[in-house]
Amino acid sequence: MTMRADYIWMNGKIIPWDEARVHVFTHALHYGSSAFEGIRVYETTNGPAIFRGSEHYERLLYSCKVARIPSPFTVDEYLQATIDVVKANNQRSAYIRPLVFRGYNTLGVDGRGCPVEVIVASVPWGAYLGKEGLENGVDVQVSSWRRMAPDTLSALAKIGGQYVNSQNVVMEARDNGFTEGIALDVNGYVSEGSGENIFVIIKGVIYTPPLGNSILGGITRNCAVTIAEDLGYPIKELTMPREMLYMADEIFFTGTAAEITPVRSVDRMPVGEGKRGPITQQIQARFFGIVEGELADDHGWLTPIV
Ligand SMILES: Cc1ncc(COP(=O)(O)O)c(C=O)c1O
Known part of the structure; x- marks a missing residue:
């Protein structure tokens, strides 16, 4: 449409x-x-x-x-x-x-x-990775395309031309039957999706790559970190080898378009039980509760349009 x-x-x-x-x-x-x-x-x-x-x-x-x-x-x-x-x-x-x-x-x-x-x-724009994806999770691949090296383009900025890299990642993923791709950085560490930041949960600890891994400093990423802290979960920025994606109990994406979307498989291997995990669900519920006005906007994230 x-x-x-x-x-x-x-x-x-x-x-x-x-x-x-x-x-x-x-x-x-x-x-x-x-x-x-x-x-x-x-x-x-x-x-x-x-x-x-x-x-x-x-x-x-x-x-x-x-x-x-x-x-x-x-x-x-x-x-x-x-x-x-x-x-x-x-x-x-x-x-x-x-x-x-x-x-x-x-x-x-x-x-x-x-x-x-x-x-x-x-x-108007609905759920970017699909309404079903928000509940059941999406299937993703590790991309053959890397994110830009830190001395090539400015990963921390949203500049039009840079999104050719994101297009390579997402088009390859879709042609291979996946919803999204995860790009590694130039050194082979986990970076992010074509338009989403990534969170990996292992044994109750939540990890996300630091800014130095060629990510965009996502605003929804900051929401997820804040909500995880409010809920009392340990959360760490960590440079992650690709294998941590296969080791994960839960993975989710964050982004303005993707909101908080669980990942249920990576490279055809199930993440945890192959469905949305309990910590992801809790963070998601708090996020949607705030944006829908059902929960208090304690952090002042909403500007009313009056
Ligand atoms: C490459 C990339 N990473 C991450 C994000 C998520 O950022 P935000 O949560 O600020 O929308 C986006 C979307 O803006 C993006 O384009």
Whole structure:
């Protein structure tokens, strides 16, 4: 189904969806010179709310900095744009896609002579790895593609061109009959999924790779760490050999799109009992309880859209 909405925010204004156009010589189209985010607006019991909006827009500004694309807007202006576009579209829940990109002027690889353009889009989007996957877990493979070495691209930033790597990982996985791939880093240690961070649980201890293993510092990753700590589980950042995936009692992915999705097999080998494990279920339940407004938002993660 084509993703769309009635309205979109572009360069400071709400305009009809079909009027948001760019020229085919847009620099970002040729060289991936863009910074973006993925944010969810959840329908809570108190109305729609942006989930961790400030953190997402702070990361967007960081990505712009690394890509040397000056952002014309501040975190507060982006938050307001998000509220405005969700309201214009009359949405109760949405996936928000902010994108800052180099537009049309010249075609040199150094795109700093091109104008900077910005959108904040809000579109409907359900469970990224499938509703069934949220309950039963997904089947994944270790990818033959590695994440970028730390001195090649900026793994900690969400820059458009870098997602060619993620596309390689996910397309290979799907062609091989898996839902997702897990990329190792350049040294062969566990890094992350094409659009998700990864958590591995062994004998009651929760492990996740540190930033140095070429991961994106996920905001949902931070939620999972916080929830695990609140629930009293030991949680450690650890550089992990691939085998820890086969040793695991439970594995789950985190991401704005994937939310908290259990992994039930890796390379056709079952993870634990081959279904969602009890610790994953508890973390998931707390996460969905907070985003749906059923549990107290103790950490101030929701910004109501009023
Ligand atoms: C490569 C990659 N890793 C991890 C994540 C998860 O990050 P977050 O939880 O901030 O959405 C994403 C999605 O943004 C991603 O694209």
